[in-house]
Amino acid sequence: MLQKLTRNTQEASVALADAKNNQTRVTAKVAILGAFGNILGQLSVTGLTGYLVFRSLVPIGAMMATSDLAAVIFNTVGNLSQQLAAMRAVEPIFEKFETLEISTEKSSEKIPTVLSGIELEQVGYAYGDKQVLEKVDASFELGKKYAIVGASGSGKTTLLNILNGKLTDYSGSVQFSGNELNQLSGRELREHILYMDQIPYLFHGTVRENITLGETYTDEELAKVLKASSLEEVVANLPLGLDTDIGEAGRLLSGGQRQRVALARGFLRGKKIILLDEGTSSLDEKSALEIEQQLLANEDLTVLMITHQLREAIRSKLDKVVVLGNV
Structure with missing residues (x-):
């Protein structure tokens, strides 16, 4: 932040x-x-x-x-x-x-209420002369779960980078809750969308500091997100609980625990849309399956996950699998 x-x-x-x-x-x-x-x-x-x-x-x-x-x-x-x-x-x-004025309070910026999901119509994207996405049509409804699959180079990560606001010079139309995506500010998108890659970044500090990121939340709010992100047991086993130092870049936590801290950040701020870019590929089979099942079990979340290895246990819980082909 x-x-x-x-x-x-x-x-x-x-x-x-x-x-x-x-x-x-x-x-x-x-x-x-x-x-x-x-x-x-x-x-x-x-x-x-x-x-x-x-x-x-x-x-x-x-x-x-x-x-x-x-x-x-x-x-x-x-x-x-x-x-x-x-x-x-x-x-x-x-x-x-x-001359710096730094506020530690939560942002009061007004953002549009999310009333509908994401609609893609004839979406394309090119890196110079290389076209990686062309005429993609897709609909992602609120509360549903999707996997985006395709061969290497088919534009999966590019699509997620469009959806999280990193790439705004796409062709076609991407509607988010009735608003053209490239007309929304990065802050407005991040109020609703949590993007997770393979290795979420953690700061050198405590578990609490890495979840709250300097903002103020009650113990009840923290307890709720610890449960939602399956961090309760992890925190309970740490010597100082939430106030345990996790080392430089969170090196004292496992890969799965770092992923859960990132999830707790998003849940604490009311994120309803999760973009998972190979977010569990670096984890062991058990941890990866636990996190994916946890996300898919949450009825309030809209989940879009990129994966090279779509497990059958996960496929059966998805609402749709979007296949991208090489251009």
Whole structure:
């Protein structure tokens, strides 16, 4: 989510800037002390050399040599210009942050109510000269379950990318609840559609943070989505429950558990349409079957799944299988 990414970037950048600022302050203090040491050191070396010359212990030329050497050493130690410039360079960073206005509340943007599903009429798409979709007609009704199958290169992922709003320069018509899809904003689509690929992205943080994404929800709301996404038992077995850290990119969770966290995100925000792009292909047979059956058992969800391996146990629960052919 944009708000979470912006907020996390700000917090990390402020922490980094504070650390650099503290480092610069300490370095500057040392440099100031070095400046006094520079003056004192050069005077001391010059005075000592003069004394030795006066005592005829060293030649008079040594005074010039030691004076030059002292200047090089102590001027380097006492040089403050680079340190002061580094301190000044931090100021624009904080000035930019002052212009940011980040809301942690749920979006209040008005979006159209979903009254009907998705209608495709003569839909086509080409990557340059390569036509991957041509004159596709299909209807996806609310609450029903669909599989989209076809050979590699038949345009399955391209079709899902059109439906999730990534590709807007398609030909033909794609109607979502009576609205042309490419006329809707990305935010409007994401309010209703959850897109899941093979490896959902998780942030370094707790299970709770990865589900709420910085927004505020009640414990009752979280408990409901944990049950709906089959995360109840997983969370119950974690040492700190919802507040257990799951590591960088969720590495402490299995593939199936990461998929369930992604589902919980969508359920928490009332997503009614799930686009599954080979979302279970990287899981073991048992986990993949569990997640697919879980999605198909939810009567409120509209599910469109791309798969290379349509299991018979899943096929029997689908309302329709849409076959795409190579162009």
